[in-house]
Amino acid sequence: MRIAVTGSIATDHLMTFPGRFADQLVAEQLHTVSLSFLVDTLDIRRGGVAPNISFGMGVLGLHPAMVGAAGADFEDYRAWLERHNVDTASVHISETRHTARFMCTTDEDHNQIASFYTGAMAEARYIELKPVADRLGGLDLVLIGADDPQAMVRHTQEARARGYAFAADPSQQLARLDGDAIKEIVDGAAFLFSNEYEAALIESKTGWDTAEVLERVGARITTLGSKGVRIQRKGEPDLTVGCAQERRKADPTGVGDGFRAGFVAGLSWGLGLERAAQVGCMLATLVIETIGTQEYELRPAAFLERLAENYGDEAAAEVRAKLG
Template sequence: MRIAVTGCIATDHLMTFPGRITELLISDRLHALSLSFLVDSLEMRRGGAAANIAFGLGLLGLDPLLVGAVGGDFADYETWLNEHGVDTSGVRVSVRQPTARSVCMTDQDSNQIASFHPGAMTEARDIDLRQLLTGHQDIGLVVISPDDPEAMRFHTEQCREAGLPFAADPSQQLARLTGAEVRELVYGARWLFTNEYESALLLERTGWSGREVLRRVGAWVTTLGAGGVRIESADGRSTTVPAVPGVPVADPTGVGDAFRAGFLAACGWGHSPATAARLGCVLAAEALGGRGSQDYDLTARQLLATLASAYDYRTAQGLVPDLRNVGRGASRRAGWRLSPPMTLA
């Protein structure tokens, strides 16, 4: 099953603050907040939630279709994505706006403050998803990740009309969406993705209880940072999968996107949500150790070794046939030579 990922494609400007943001917040002065941070580093990286998710899926060999809007400055980024197994034929190039920009500062506790300029992302609403997918009949799932809000609404509605399963991943856009907009984006999703803070914000925005949310989606996947991930369904079942232990934190940016790539890949291969969450956590650990959202690489041996050590041998063994495809998407697009088939020793 191929996956189409709609949403933001951006350039990330990442800064590191050596102190703690929380120590600079004075509770009785928050109404007149004015802070400046002297940072230790500035790095420019490729990012955007949709591109990050597609990148992870591409590394796993799933040949994902990326759908979004960019500027004329996208050429080098597009080459990078193609070389890593991502199909960019669904990307619209604006003649008026640059590719979106994100500026994010991370402190020593991994707390972050970010700002975002959408640029060409505002033109994503002009992409007709149903027309685009007529040339990609093998798409079995569409991920609606953070994007221009009107584009998110339009593409979600098109999925419903076409009877095409979709995953709702409103994430960062929850802060600016109305309750009615959030309810519309969530309703009927096969998967709903949030982090722990976003789950509370989603309940506040929608006015729904957790049980009411679960009556409207197939399953709700909540990432818990170092606590792992929780998967809930309307029948009352709840599973918590721990995170990979002992992972050094280089940069948390894009870690949730890497998790989504691993999770959705394993679900597409027919594995249980618990197994999918384990693979997602392993990809998240790989991303956590790199600087930027796409500063990691994957090999089947490496993934299987981490799965076996962090979880169990049986989980790793069950994924062997699927992880033989790691790198194949990139090979097909860039002409790289494949490694020989592998087994789990």
């Protein structure tokens, strides 16, 4: 299955301040704040929607084509992704901007002060999907993840015009997108991904109710946090798949991306929606057990053993035939 994954490409700079932001703020001077925080730690993590999802597919044995915009500083990141089966040949490299960066400082009360530098991500709007399809001999699915808003609309319009099946995953950009843009991104999608809050936001901003959304998409996949995931299709009973049991909770960042990677991998193997969701939930559990969105390691035998523990021997047997 020839899959293109579009979305943001970013680096996360995560710092910790061994104090409380509130202690440094003077109420009478909030109109003229000038503060500097001496931080204890700095963690630089690979991030971005497109790399997170592509990495997950890669460790499951797929070779997704990642589509997005990065800066000239992308080469180390490119090498990491290619080492994990990700095709990065369609990444646009900006001549003037750095790769997008998320910079966040967290205090001892877990309050955060953060900035996001868009950088090269703004140039994703200039990327065409046809050259990607020509290079791969066609596209069976385009996953359109959170990215530059104009890029998301453009990719959707091109996929629709050229007959590429696409999955809509607007997630973090829903707050920025207006109702018309959301309609453009969602209408005609083979799959619509969101969490519960985002699902409500889609309906609020578009004016569509659940039935109207299901008229416009092949399947609506809504993650439910600790309750798992719900799959809805027009005229079909809802499917609910529970979470796989985690052994520890280290970091929830990127869990949704891990689910999407596993779900799409399951579809590419020809599994049904329920089984694909089980693969997605199992991969998401590996993500939550690890600090960093791409720091987990997938060992096939251990993955299959845990899949059997959570979803039964039949599930593990089906996936074993595909995972190897």
